[in-house]
Amino acid sequence: MKVDLLQGTLDMLILKALSKGPMHGYAVVRWIQQITDDVLRVEEGSLYPALHRLEKRRWISSSWGVSENNRKAKYYKLTATGRKQLAAELSSWQRRTEAITKIMQTV
Amino acid sequence: MLGIKDKVYRLFPFLFGPAAPRCIEDELRFHIEMRTQENIDSGMAPTEARQDAEKRFGNLESIKSDCLKIHSDNQFAMKALNCFLAIVVAFGLMLRLTSSTRGIGPAGDLIAMSAILLRLLIHLRLKGSPDLEHGP
Numbered sequence: 001m002k003v004d005l006l007q008g009t010l011d012m013l014i015l016k017a018l019s020k021g022p023m024h025g026y027a028v029v030r031w032i033q034q035i036t037d038d039v040l041r042v043e044e045g046s047l048y049p050a051l052h053r054l055e056k057r058r059w060i061s062s063s064w065g066v067s068e069n070n071r072k073a074k075y076y077k078l079t080a081t082g083r084k085q086l087a088a089e090l091s092s093w094q095r096r097t098e099a100i101t102k103i104m105q106t107v
Numbered sequence: 108m109l110g111i112k113d114k115v116y117r118l119f120p121f122l123f124g125p126a127a128p129r130c131i132e133d134e135l136r137f138h139i140e141m142r143t144q145e146n147i148d149s150g151m152a153p154t155e156a157r158q159d160a161e162k163r164f165g166n167l168e169s170i171k172s173d174c175l176k177i178h179s180d181n182q183f184a185m186k187a188l189n190c191f192l193a194i195v196v197a198f199g200l201m202l203r204l205t206s207s208t209r210g211i212g213p214a215g216d217l218i219a220m221s222a223i224l225l226r227l228l229i230h231l232r233l234k235g236s237p238d239l240e241h242g243p
């Protein structure tokens with residue numbers, strides 16, 4: 001079963017993907033699909049406005065390089081500010097999921 | 108074959124505004140082509156592979172437009188800066204060409220060269236920034 005991505009979580013997933021190292025947009029999508037066993041459904045194009053927004057906030061930076069198949073590709077990497085933001089988002093996410101889990105476990 | 112504008116652009120990219128639309132388009136098309144290739148590698152026919160890649164991607168024009176909107180403030184500032192520096196260069200050259208007084212001509216050169224140098228420095232500083240300059 002595939003599920004739609006929760007609103008607001010795409011940014012966090014992008015930051016998490018880029019914490020693994022520089023990637024182009026397609027690699028970010030592939031990483032999310034592989035890690036979640038293709039369960040999370042992301043309209044692939046929606047990734048790009050998110051990437052550009054994160055770059056404008058200076059949480060990530062970009063540069064052009066050559067892809068694994070020798071094509072010109074734009075690579076994104078996490079900045080120091082982005083790494084702090086990721087830590088803050090992870091902490092907030094954990095608090096939220098714990099709170100929801102508590103609610104769901106009530107009899 | 109390259110048009111005059113393209114030739115001038117290749118020689119003096121810093122005289123032009125940002126090339127963000129082309130840059131964004133290249134990035135989005137790269138994604139669709141990668142997905143198409145992956146589909147072909149997994150056994151799809153090329154036409155079907157392309158259609159699937161485009162469907163998964165969503166509305167290309169709308170996404171491109173969304174990306175451009177994100178950078179529009181920066182683009183406006185960059186256009187204003189380009190315009191201002193172009194005026195300074197023109198003023199410097201005009202001073203150089205029209206002045207008959209000794210000492211004014213070199214000052215015109217200096218003004219024009221300073222403006223060009225400043226734009227060049229900005230270009231180098233922003234190299235790789237997708238919203239203002241195009242990549243490689």
